[in-house]
Amino acid sequence: GNSVTQMEGPVTLSEEAFLTINCTYTATGYPSLFWYVQYPGEGLQLLLKATKADDKGSNKGFEATYRKETTSFHLEKGSVQVSDSAVYFCALMNTGFQKLVFGTGTRLSGQS
Amino acid sequence: GAVVSQHPSWVICKSGTSVKIECRSLDFQATTMFWYRQFPKQSLMLMATSNEGSKATYEQGVEKDKFLINHASLTLSTLTVTSAHPEDSSFYICSAGRGGNTEAFFGQGTRLTVV
Numbered sequence: 001g002n003s004v005t006q007m008e009g010p011v012t013l014s015e016e017a018f019l020t021i022n023c024t025y026t027a028t029g030y031p032s033l034f035w036y037v038q039y040p041g042e043g044l045q046l047l048l049k050a051t052k053a054d055d056k057g058s059n060k061g062f063e064a065t066y067r068k069e070t071t072s073f074h075l076e077k078g079s080v081q082v083s084d085s086a087v088y089f090c091a092l093m094n095t096g097f098q099k100l101v102f103g104t105g106t107r108l109s110g111q112s
Numbered sequence: 113g114a115v116v117s118q119h120p121s122w123v124i125c126k127s128g129t130s131v132k133i134e135c136r137s138l139d140f141q142a143t144t145m146f147w148y149r150q151f152p153k154q155s156l157m158l159m160a161t162s163n164e165g166s167k168a169t170y171e172q173g174v175e176k177d178k179f180l181i182n183h184a185s186l187t188l189s190t191l192t193v194t195s196a197h198p199e200d201s202s203f204y205i206c207s208a209g210r211g212g213n214t215e216a217f218f219g220q221g222t223r224l225t226v227v
Contacts, residue, residue, distance in 0.1 A: 036218075043118070043205055043221040044156075089155065098209030098216050099146050104155045 002027045006090045006103030014111055019077040021106045023064075023090035026071065031092040033057075033066050033073040034100070038087045047075075047088070082110040115139055116208050118219025125196055125226055133191045133222045135206035141186035142208035146216070147179075150203040159204075162189040196226040 007022040025033065035047040035057070048057030053068035062077045073090060090103040115138040125131050135145055143164045148156040160181050161169040168181035178200075180192040189208075193200055205221040 034215075044207075044218040046215060046217075049215065093216065098144060098207075099158055099161060100156075100207070100216055101158075102155045105153075107153075 002031070002092060002094060002101045004090050004092055004101055004103035006106055008104070009087075009106040010109055011106060012109045012111060013080050015082055016079045019075070019080045019084075019108070021075040021088055021090075021108070023073045023075065023103055024071050025073065025090075025092050027092055027094060027101075029094055031094050033064070034091045034093065035062070035064055035073070035075050036089040036091060036102075038089065038105075040086070044089065080108070080110050082112050084108060085110045114210055114215075114217045116142075116206065116217045116219045118206055118222055120222060121220055122223040123225070125224070127197055127226055128195055130192055130194045131196055131224060133193075133204055133206075133224075135189045135191070135208070135219050137187045137208045137210075137217075140208075140210045142189075142210065143186060145183060145189040145206055145208045147181065147189075147191050148205050148207070150205065150221075156205065159191075164189075193224065196224070198226045200224065201226045 003026045005024050032051045034049045036044040037047045048059040050057040050066035056065045064073050064075045087105045087107045089105045091100040117136045119134045145162040147159045150156045159174045162181045162183040164183045183189040206219045207216040
């Protein structure tokens with residue numbers, strides 16, 4: 001079956017620190033991969049996505065590369081800000097379907 | 113484009129009553145919508161797939177008679193939590209896809225508290 005494994009949090013980082021949130025997946029076929037962000041009290045917002053191997057998704061300074069050989073889609077940001085504090089979800093979607101399989105989420109707290 | 117609106121954003125109800133949550137695609141037609149549930153500090157779990165004009169497909173372990181889903185039009189799906197109990201208190205969120213687009217667009221979510 002399809003599954004997403006995400007590093008557990010919470011992750012607490014000082015402002016301008018480098019961020020990595022690990023995500024690996026198991027899937028049949030060739031899924032699309034996503035990172036969603038959930039700010040306190042809000043719904044989910046798409047942060048970035050990649051639809052095929054070696055694609056790099058990027059947005060707001062965040063980036064993630066679809067690595068088929070390691071079945072990974074790690075999220076990185078070079079300089080985290082306090083405003084990045086949120087819960088980050090890694091997810092996959094199998095081709096032809098629009099339902100998502102989510103990881104457990106990683107809570108990030110940026111400190112000034 | 114691709115806006116999904118969910119209403120209400122929060123609701124408090126008494127135990128034993130029913131609550132209806134609406135999910136609307138505002139600027140596109142969605143033949144399929146999805147309902148997720150999120151427990152505090154946990155991930156989102158798919159509850160059911162809502163299909164326009166036909167019965168919803170429920171995930172294993174989700175009670176069909178408790179969580180009634182109606183997808184009566186291409187822009188509206190509703191989730192009714194029947195005979196709600198405190199353990200149904202949760203964050204419910206819907207999503208919709210647009211045509212062949214692989215991206216899912218989420219509503220704002222509804223926080224349900226049953227007292």
